[in-house]
Amino acid sequence: MRDVLPPLRIGIAGLGTVGAGVIRLLRENREGISARAGRTIEVVAVCARDRTRDRGIDLSGIRWHDDAASLAADPDLDVVVELIGGAEGAAREAVEGALSRGTPVVSANKALLALHGASLSALSARHEAPLLFEAAVAGGVPAIKLVREGLAGDRLLRVGGILNGTCNYILTTMRETGRAFGDVLADAQALGYAEADPSTDVDGWDAAHKLAILAALSFGRPVAFETLHVEGIRDIQPADLHFADELGFRIKLLGLAREGEAGLEAWMRPCLVPKAAPIAGVEGVFNALLVEGEFAGSQMIEGRGAGAGPTAVAVVADLIDLARGARLPVWGVAQTCTPARCVERGQLSGAYYLRLDVQDRPGVIAEIATILSGYGVSLRGMVQHGEADDARDTDSVAIALLTHRTSEQAMLDTISRIEVLPSILGRPLMLRIEAG
Amino acid sequence: MRDVLPPLRIGIAGLGTVGAGVIRLLRENREGISARAGRTIEVVAVCARDRTRDRGIDLSGIRWHDDAASLAADPDLDVVVELIGGAEGAAREAVEGALSRGTPVVSANKALLALHGASLSALSARHEAPLLFEAAVAGGVPAIKLVREGLAGDRLLRVGGILNGTCNYILTTMRETGRAFGDVLADAQALGYAEADPSTDVDGWDAAHKLAILAALSFGRPVAFETLHVEGIRDIQPADLHFADELGFRIKLLGLAREGEAGLEAWMRPCLVPKAAPIAGVEGVFNALLVEGEFAGSQMIEGRGAGAGPTAVAVVADLIDLARGARLPVWGVAQTCTPARCVERGQLSGAYYLRLDVQDRPGVIAEIATILSGYGVSLRGMVQHGEADDARDTDSVAIALLTHRTSEQAMLDTISRIEVLPSILGRPLMLRIEAG
Structure with missing residues (x-):
């Protein structure tokens, strides 16, 4: 010594x-x-x-x-x-x-x-x-040492969290102010919270890279990054944040990796999380790491996003x-192996949020509900922005649907049918609902 | 390998x-x-x-x-x-x-x-x-690895935080419900959040042990534990939480260690922290670690208190x-040395909260203000529980004073003079104010 x-x-x-x-x-x-x-x-x-x-x-x-x-x-x-x-x-x-x-x-x-x-x-x-x-x-959280060394004895079931402070800042500000994505992004750029070229952050790549690293450390095996489903936050509108709030949720850019029945489930995407979930309270430029181990149970660690220092x-x-002579293998375990491929998006199952901008005329909702039911998707709830909503275009109305648990493939099939209907204006937005 | x-x-x-x-x-x-x-x-x-x-x-x-x-x-x-x-x-x-x-x-x-x-x-x-x-x-935060290894390259200026989930749960619940310490403690014991013998937790010892360990790792030198000032939360009354709230603060059992001009300043004690400080938002059974480094800046990491798993x-x-062959010295650095003694309480300086239960008669406040001013302590504010406060005993009134920055010795001297006045009922409570 x-x-x-x-x-x-x-x-x-x-x-x-x-x-x-x-x-x-x-x-x-x-x-x-x-x-x-x-x-x-x-x-x-x-x-x-x-x-x-x-x-x-x-x-x-x-x-x-x-x-x-x-x-x-x-x-x-x-x-x-x-x-x-x-x-x-x-x-x-x-x-x-x-x-x-x-x-x-x-x-x-x-x-x-x-x-x-x-x-x-x-x-x-x-x-x-x-x-x-x-x-x-x-980030503000010592994630690598925690997963690779601090939790090395546990069998990890799930890892992820809110891994990009810029996106979390933008979503928080959009919700608090009702302003549009582009406006808030421009402000974030002026304040130095977002890069001049924001794509790495707002399209989810920065967070997805972190998720892939955390998943590789947690499961002792690198991830085939090209198979990871990555979505950013550009398509989130103030209406979505408003709907989510009414329905008891927050929208967060969330990344999660877990060993599912069909293999590694891993994605980075905006999700609805219940307001009561600890992750929903992580606001502004804060990051949060979620780790769940068979023995250590669930842990959430929150910290400020970190800079150059x-x-x-x-x-x-x-x-x-x-x-001091550290000789750890790159992913914590010695054997080299082929990267783990993430299961295809269609193989995932979950509950979903679907926002549609539709023509304000009778029969539209019946038409959509019929298509959903044809794919075996059952509805858990629906809200529509009411007449009192001054901001809405009088010819169109935004509706938000929540589904029960279903396969993501059924949702993708439903959307491909719905989005070509003449009564649908603009692109539907589908978000996953996660318990947090 | x-x-x-x-x-x-x-x-x-x-x-x-x-x-x-x-x-x-x-x-x-x-x-x-x-x-x-x-x-x-x-x-x-x-x-x-x-x-x-x-x-x-x-x-x-x-x-x-x-x-x-x-x-x-x-x-x-x-x-x-x-x-x-x-x-x-x-x-x-x-x-x-x-x-x-x-x-x-x-x-x-x-x-x-x-x-x-x-x-x-x-x-x-x-x-x-x-x-x-x-x-x-x-706790829910990998504190030791973070301080000893993750921040090993930085020059640490300050370490501490909210280090006991039981105390934080009791203080949070007292504030939310207005109930007394003893009642909330009994409930916490029934729920399994507090031990049958609660002294280790509520008198601050558990948190103080953690603070001493974190300070030793941060500054590369063990702490002479008997010189650490330790106070618990038994003397906190619902009135204090109410006063703090009115004045823009929360009360937290906070431990901090920093290298001050006169030497190591370290204590575990209930403090008033501004509501806007991140540490004020750490509620219930959550713990939070505060670390400040010359290069990494300030970081707060929050996590759920941990159990046996x-x-x-x-x-x-x-x-x-x-x-794997780890051979780290106990406190991160190789040289053995004598423990660092914490500076005496009287040598600390800070702003303070002072709650007094006084007889409700003219001249009492003037008398107290005169004594404070005699010790060079200047007042920044005062509140009194008003006539509308049904719960108060009509013969006594609780007043809360906030001081400007002063020496703790001046406060201790003031209190020893004030507490023997015939118009003072019960023991005065002094709490430190920390920026968080």
Whole structure:
């Protein structure tokens, strides 16, 4: 425990906010980090696109590489830290290059881990080079350590939660103000809560990458990401939030993965959750992790979404673990295996919310109900925005239907029949109902 | 990474709910745990007070020791698991005995760790035998791993939170129903939320033990527990919750530790927190961990208080870490040192709430205000329960004072003068105001 170990020499690929933050943290808390790591951690090499940019940190004495592949091949490094981002290109080359040479890697790259989890874990095992990625799911909740280590003894049944603060902020604000998605998004962009290109957040990809990583850790097996059903929040209208509220629900962009009878059920999609469910109370930029284990039972942990500071701290946590000799397999268990495919959407079953904009004339509802019943879907409730609703177009009316438990295929078939009816205006919206 | 390792042979001292749960978990999830641990974990020895009691688990084939000291001395064990409880006696003997022989220990014993953190860490270091205790703070939040490993790279400024679900449930219910402490406690006992002997919970000791452990991990140094100021919630009256509400606050049993100018400031005490602070929204049996780091900033993580299932899972998490070769020093950093003494109560400064039951006659408030001002304490506000308050005794009136920032010594001096005045009925209650 008290041997004096040589410094851990690291190379950092990518010097954006997080990369520069890691260097600053390693310098400013050098003594504390050495005490925790049992040895010093030295940045000996870096690479980034632009050598001349002022990053507010002194890079003198640090070896410069012109590209990530060259850094990854640097024989003098004990660890390569990949902070470039993106599932392909330079990031993937750096990580694969380092692992192939037996060099341990720390990465903050959720897309890379989510999309290439199987090949990366095989590479890591073959070359006995650990790959750690606490910063890939660095929300305000220490999700990776919790699932991979804290709950390692339990048999996990379910994992997921509210994994994107931007979407949760937008949905919360839409509900509170009655404003439309586009307006609230524009404000969120102005406030810095949403990126200039919002697609990664609002189309559900960022959250889906996190879900795939959490599912792989929970079930000890990577997920075939292309089989994961991903929906964002662009189609949610103020009317939906209003209907949900009337019916006793909140709308949340929820991701869940569970081992079902037919295989791995995993999706990221907006859902109705009962107002009384703890997850319904997670509002604004907060994230929440749901984990259910056979022994530990259900747990929900809520925390604020994290920025560059906590992400740099998560990267350094992995470096300290490596400095102390951590040798965990990528997904927590040693055997390499083929990725788990998620069951097809049609094979899921559940209760659903269906919002339709219809022509305001007699017989429309009867027509819809007949189609639903033809597919074996039974209704649990219906509401319609009443006459007093000033905002509605007088020629159309919005109706919301809640179904009993049914197969998702029956819902998809129903919708394909309903959406071509002349009395249906615009696209129907179907949301899943989850107990939370 | 893929060497075949021999089984990890463990002995369990104490077969209550958690001990039996650990054995059941190790059996029922044997395959999953072996995959995570890289080797099997075998229970080869146990001890408990009563050999004949039916615990619903088969103990055949497991060596029985008649006492914990004998189990701790069993030369065939790779790990001793201490689940006896209590800071002294058999629990302490077992842990010290095992460590002295170089046998790693897993313990769920918060009192033991809080009271003997310095001597145990010295023993662990001297004999190079790790001591892990994830289950000692096994609320719904993975607090130990978060602070010791997840935030290991940061310089922590503050740690604490709402650390006892029973107290938080009682305070929440008192506020919601207006009922008295004793009534709500009796109900909580009937519901199983509080122990038959409630002192450990309601007098703040359970939460204080957790705080001492979190502070030791955060600052890398054990705390001299006897110097920690601990107050429980018995003196809180419905009137206090009512006053706090009127003034824009909630009352929470809060524990915080921070490195102040004069040294370590640490206490467990009921506090007023502004309603808008996230910690004020943590209600019922929920716990919340507050951590503030120089780099990661402030984080609050909320989770449901945990029972026997999650505690058993936490014990097994430590066993898996040991099976994988974890060798962390007890408090995260290697050097052994003397415990940190908390600064004296009088040296703290803050804003305070003071509730006085006074005779309802002219001049009383002037008298009190004069004494406060004599000690340099300036008032920020005052409320009195009005004439319309049916519940009040017509001869007495309750008043609540809020002070500006002052020294706690000035408050203590003021109270010692005020409480002997003939116009003061009953004991004054002073609560700290914290920003949350």
